Amino acid sequence: MVRYWAGPSGLRRFDDGSTMGKAAAREHRQQRVEAIRAEQAREARRKVVLSVTAVSVVILVIVALIVVKIATGSNTTATSTPPGMASPAVVAGVTTVPAATSNAIAAGTVTSRPVPISAPALTADSKPRIVYVGAEYCPFCAGERWAMAVALSRFGTWSNLGVTTSSATDTYPNTASLSFHGATYASTYLSFTGYETTTNQPQGGSYAPLDTPSATDQALVNRYDATPFVPASSAGSIPFVDIGGKFIISGASYDVSILQGLSHEQIAAALKDPNSAVAKAIVGTANVITADICKVTGNVPSSVCTMPGVVAAGT
Amino acid sequence: MPPPRWLVVSSLLLAVAGTAVSGYLTLDHYTTLAPLACPENATINCVKVTTSSYSTLHGVPVALLGLLYYLVMLVLCSPWMWRSQLPRLAQVRIAVATLGVAFVLYLIWAELFQINAICLWCTSVHLITIVMFAVLVVGQALTSGRAATVD
Numbered sequence: 001m002v003r004y005w006a007g008p009s010g011l012r013r014f015d016d017g018s019t020m021g022k023a024a025a026r027e028h029r030q031q032r033v034e035a036i037r038a039e040q041a042r043e044a045r046r047k048v049v050l051s052v053t054a055v056s057v058v059i060l061v062i063v064a065l066i067v068v069k070i071a072t073g074s075n076t077t078a079t080s081t082p083p084g085m086a087s088p089a090v091v092a093g094v095t096t097v098p099a100a101t102s103n104a105i106a107a108g109t110v111t112s113r114p115v116p117i118s119a120p121a122l123t124a125d126s127k128p129r130i131v132y133v134g135a136e137y138c139p140f141c142a143g144e145r146w147a148m149a150v151a152l153s154r155f156g157t158w159s160n161l162g163v164t165t166s167s168a169t170d171t172y173p174n175t176a177s178l179s180f181h182g183a184t185y186a187s188t189y190l191s192f193t194g195y196e197t198t199t200n201q202p203q204g205g206s207y208a209p210l211d212t213p214s215a216t217d218q219a220l221v222n223r224y225d226a227t228p229f230v231p232a233s234s235a236g237s238i239p240f241v242d243i244g245g246k247f248i249i250s251g252a253s254y255d256v257s258i259l260q261g262l263s264h265e266q267i268a269a270a271l272k273d274p275n276s277a278v279a280k281a282i283v284g285t286a287n288v289i290t291a292d293i294c295k296v297t298g299n300v301p302s303s304v305c306t307m308p309g310v311v312a313a314g315t
Numbered sequence: 316m317p318p319p320r321w322l323v324v325s326s327l328l329l330a331v332a333g334t335a336v337s338g339y340l341t342l343d344h345y346t347t348l349a350p351l352a353c354p355e356n357a358t359i360n361c362v363k364v365t366t367s368s369y370s371t372l373h374g375v376p377v378a379l380l381g382l383l384y385y386l387v388m389l390v391l392c393s394p395w396m397w398r399s400q401l402p403r404l405a406q407v408r409i410a411v412a413t414l415g416v417a418f419v420l421y422l423i424w425a426e427l428f429q430i431n432a433i434c435l436w437c438t439s440v441h442l443i444t445i446v447m448f449a450v451l452v453v454g455q456a457l458t459s460g461r462a463a464t465v466d
Contacts, residue, residue, distance in 0.1 A: 044456075044459070047456040047459060048453070048456045048457060050456065051452040051453045051455070051456035052453060054448075054452050055448065055449040055452060055453065058416055058420070058445060058448065058449075059445075061420055062420070062423060062445075065420075065423055065424060065427055065428075066427070069427040069428065072428075095363065096360055096363070096432075153363070154362060154366065155366050156366055156367065157363070157366075157367045157430060186367070187366065187367075188366060188367075188370050188371050188376075189366065300344075300345070301343065301344065301362070301365065301366055302343055303343055303361065303362045303365065303366075304362060304366070
């Protein structure tokens, strides 16, 4: 009689009745089992090594990102800022005003608040839109830009903010300021368009032209930077700001003379000090503007619109 | 072969924690209940991050995506699903966790190089996602290895 053993690799035939044949079959079976177990152990080890490698790769990528950031950050500090662009210190000062400072200041030393208007909602991409029209020579625009930049930084992100100074021959000469010419603004909540219609360089009895408002935006200026929305004495004044078709600003919101003699860096640095006249004026104005922006965004984001300083400035 | 208890418990706890934090961030995005409790300095600025252009993806808030991700993970890591004999469930769990980690790496890049600010609440979600990935990947490998050597 011939006997068969069902091994892992198929049917195996052994000699019948032989003691040597049974022992060989047992030994062979044992070897096969051990080989399979060894293979399974190797496979298990391979899976563990693979999983640990995957986790290590994730950690290494994060460490690499942080290292590159630190290295790049050092280079940024060492590299001089391109002409006309705000330095990292100025941008940081404007975009990271501490909440404690904002809350302590509330409306600060604001002298003129945005005026509510009854007009069609101003929107873009289904978001409330803010239009700013000013000029680099204009000292009142110089003052307003600081507050606008602070307020808008709470709702989104600035890129390529420029720096400029007001005209050397106008009121409050050479007032240091930011420039919205060439700057971009990205936000989930708002759309912003800024026009600097001229530079601060005299040209033919006026100043060299820079940005040209679109026909639609120029129509906004013509319509709302005029009586009865603003007093006849300030009709046509810049800066002109339209906040979502619900509020307008015409002229400066605070006494810009406080910025006289200060550099961009000094102004930006002063914004975190709740006791400085600069912060009281600029951050106070920013809080007032923020409160009105919150009215057009439906009080979102809550992290901005429920800031005690913004709430207080809006009442 | 049932998964080890530590794997079931830790993955469930991480999914619950991730759901809670991403839920808070989503709530902050949509409501006016309270501002994000977050320190603020030159490096850490939650508002700057949560209001940046990177806070949405094709119009969908990233916070909401995070909440949906963790709700899916909550289901996948529930004790019932760990006991389930559904085919390919382990692979689906790992695939979702890998997707989460990939998105976290993108968000970390955005915070470091585009927004130039760190949001602590977002970072805690990132950390939970990475630990979740590590727990699932290593746990799954150990479990399948153990099952293989026992069979």
